[in-house]
Amino acid sequence: MQKDTLCLGLLSLGPRSGYEIKQMFEGPLSDFYSLSFGTIYPTLNKLQDEKYVSCKQLSQSKKPDKKVYTITKKGKDLMKDNLLGDASAYIRSGNFGDQIKSEFFLLLLFAKYLPQETLDTVLNERVLFLRQKLEQFKYDGPVPSDLQALRNEKSVAFIRGLATALIESGLNYMEKNRGKLN
Amino acid sequence: MQKDTLCLGLLSLGPRSGYEIKQMFEGPLSDFYSLSFGTIYPTLNKLQDEKYVSCKQLSQSKKPDKKVYTITKKGKDLMKDNLLGDASAYIRSGNFGDQIKSEFFLLLLFAKYLPQETLDTVLNERVLFLRQKLEQFKYDGPVPSDLQALRNEKSVAFIRGLATALIESGLNYMEKNRGKLN
């Protein structure tokens, strides 16, 4: 999916600044996709130039000004068109996997070259990390208003449930089988 | 993990060509990490210049020549040093997650903008893909000789078991809950 479509998609959930879009990638979307500031800001400027989004400078008390972008009708049309094209391309491509770069699995792969103590720490930290993730995906309390729209999506409920199931089975496996690494 | 260390690590399993390293990333490692030709070939040349690997030109019948790289003592030392440094960096970084870019999850996220039929196809293809993956991870028969070393690693048994558990729980969840997307 191209960055334009992705940014438009996130703005379709409600007006946001570039910084807030980045926060979504660092937070609730971090396990699925990410874009850097160096991509987000130029993309928003381009989308604004081409009238796919409008921009309001917003003064805030206690914080610097921010530029809040709102998706336009033209932007929504482009987004829907592009999403349809992306879905078709995904289907046609025959490549249904995700692009993953996992430092953790590489360290596991070469575990025999690591001191037992180091490997133990790596595994312990990973387990703690996954337990935290699990809490986050299960958490059902109030969220910041700009994330509420995300939370309300039907698809997000499905995704959170899936993530929960995956993490639980992963943790379960690791607890029962980490002895195999020794 | 830097590309040098990763290539050395793969060569530590046995001599290989750049093309064969790429095949590992396309095959058994595809769910964990990947490097492109544009990274692999220059890396191997650099490692050879600095005597971390040696290179033999190999004539093959029925195939073009290939350059088979073998890790040297110096290379193994560097690899072990770097792996230790990478593990320490991983622990110190506080970032224990993986870097993921998932077209599938983005399409799910924006599912409400897709026709039901398109979404169905996306999900069906993903399920078929995961079933194939599952077969691959479970498969215990003979493998090409250059992949046997990988298969023999203790850590690989652990990783394959983990991948199997994850995929099974993911498939199970999707079968039971895909109605939630409608």
Next chain:
DNA sequence: ATTATATATATCATCCTGATATAGATACCC
């Protein structure tokens, strides 16, 4: 004879990331 496919190496433009710069504002501490 031509097209397609697989093996094999190499290079390069394009694009993205990670780092850095800048800046306003708050908060803590001595």
Next chain:
DNA sequence: GGGTATCTATATCAGGATGATATATATAAT
């Protein structure tokens, strides 16, 4: 008060990885 650290916020850019492309040999298919 002054120093430092942190958070919010936007922007830019060097460096590096990817995806595409080029080249070449050999087999298989049409």
